[in-house]
Structures are given as C-alpha cells and as structure tokens.
Amino acid sequence: MVDTDKQAQAAGLLQQLGLKEYEAKCFVALTRKETATAKQISEIADVPRTRVYDAIRVLEAQGLVEIQHTNPRQYRAVPLEEATQTLRRQYESRVDELQEILDDIEPANESDSKVTHEVWSLSGTEGITSRMLQLLDDAEEEVIFVVSSPSIVTDDIVEKLNDATERGLDVLIGTAVPGQSGELRNAIPDAEVFVSELDWLHGTAGDDTAIGRMLLVDESTILLSSMNEEARTERAIFGRGFENGLVVITRRLMATGLLSQQDPGT
Numbered sequence: 001m002v003d004t005d006k007q008a009q010a011a012g013l014l015q016q017l018g019l020k021e022y023e024a025k026c027f028v029a030l031t032r033k034e035t036a037t038a039k040q041i042s043e044i045a046d047v048p049r050t051r052v053y054d055a056i057r058v059l060e061a062q063g064l065v066e067i068q069h070t071n072p073r074q075y076r077a078v079p080l081e082e083a084t085q086t087l088r089r090q091y092e093s094r095v096d097e098l099q100e101i102l103d104d105i106e107p108a109n110e111s112d113s114k115v116t117h118e119v120w121s122l123s124g125t126e127g128i129t130s131r132m133l134q135l136l137d138d139a140e141e142e143v144i145f146v147v148s149s150p151s152i153v154t155d156d157i158v159e160k161l162n163d164a165t166e167r168g169l170d171v172l173i174g175t176a177v178p179g180q181s182g183e184l185r186n187a188i189p190d191a192e193v194f195v196s197e198l199d200w201l202h203g204t205a206g207d208d209t210a211i212g213r214m215l216l217v218d219e220s221t222i223l224l225s226s227m228n229e230e231a232r233t234e235r236a237i238f239g240r241g242f243e244n245g246l247v248v249i250t251r252r253l254m255a256t257g258l259l260s261q262q263d264p265g266t
Helices: 002-016 021-030 038-045 049-061 080-104 125-138 155-166 178-187 244-254
Strands: 065-068 074-077 118-123 142-147 170-175 192-195 209-217 221-228 233-240
Touching: 002 021, 021 038, 021 049, 021 065, 021 074, 038 049, 049 065, 118 125, 125 155, 125 209, 125 221, 125 233, 142 155, 155 170, 170 178, 178 192, 209 233
Parallel strands: 142 170, 170 192
Antiparallel strands: 065 074, 118 233, 142 209, 209 221, 221 233
C-alpha cells in the first residue's frame, strides 16, 4: 500500500513537470525494475497495454527511457540522476520560454499615469516568501525585518539577508523569540540582530491570529503578514509609496528593542 501511494505521488509530481498521466505512470513503473516488457509495465503502472507503447515513445524521445529491440522488447528508465537533470532542464527551458513570451505581450491598455501608492494582498507562505525574496533582491539601502516565528526564517531568506549585508546595506533583524537571536547572529553575522519589544508580537492578535513577519525595505516598501496558528495559513499585505510620516512611524515600531546607538537610522 505504501509503495502504491508513493508511486502515485511520484507520478503526480511528474505530471506537474509536464509529463502526461500515462507517461508519468510508465516512467515510475520502470524505475521499479531493471528492465520490463510492455506487459509488465502495464501491470505495474495500471495503464492499458496499448497506451504503454505511445507513452514509451514519448519518454524515449525525451531521453527518459531506453529500448532494447529484442522479442519481446525490453524497456528501462535512464539512471535517476540523469532523468532528474533532464526534467530540470526541460522545466527551466519552459519557464524561460514563458518569461520571454510574457515579456513580448503588449499591455492591454497603455497608461501614462505613474502609480505612486499601492497596496496588494498575498496568501500562502510560499508566495509571501517569494515576494520577500524579491524585495530583498531589490533593496538598495536598508532592510528591517521583524519575525515572530523561527519557522519563517528559511535558508533562502538567510541567504538573501547575507547578500544584502555583502552589498553594504544596513540590515536590522528583530525577533520575538529571545532564543532565536543568537541563531540569527550566527547565521547572518553582519546584520544587527535584536529582540523585539513589541508586546503584540509575542501573543495573538485575536481569533487565533498572530503577527508573522514585518519587512520594511528602503523606507518605502512594506510587507506585513499574519498567521492563523490553527489553520496553519499565512496572509500578508504588501505596499509601496506610503507617505513619509507613516513610514517613519512604522520604522520606529519595527526597531523597538534596538538600542539607538546600534540603529544606523538614528
């Protein structure tokens, strides 16, 4: 039962990478045997035998399967490392092609008006983290990041924060978890790490919702997220172009707990 579940899971992931259902099932089936006939593949993959031949032809064309022209024919999957490299190249190629096509598509309507203020909502930790990584890439002067949960600080975020310090940016990191400050100092040695004194970071904001992360970039772009502990979901608002007064207040709040002599902004 466990093998069947894993086989289905692997086939599902392959479909997300571009293979069709029968192609994915046949490839996974072949990874379970050194060589196999179409009949054996059909039995393992639960794919009609007549459809196995079509799927194998596609897999061979993509460099994922090899054929031995015996009677009956024998099939085998290429080594897993080679297969994953092939799939990765194909996936990256599709993404690059998509970006080129989208870049070439003209806007539906042109507008000469420049957006000076905007606020957007984001949902899902993966999407919020992706936006944060992009904002860290675009930062030019200062990054203030305040976090309430250690799980939010992924390896990718640590890498981007270190990149920011290497580019000469002022990086201030506040944590609501005192025990996390030492870990952050070790992981991002050139950043100014402090324990946030914002009381509402340490508890919930009501309705099982707690502050997740706050990010202020170049005193112009803000990202603020909340986390629902029970549902394990994260939602955020992201905005730029705020009036200077609001940014000043936000910055002061986020730096609560940081000694003035340690704050490059004072």
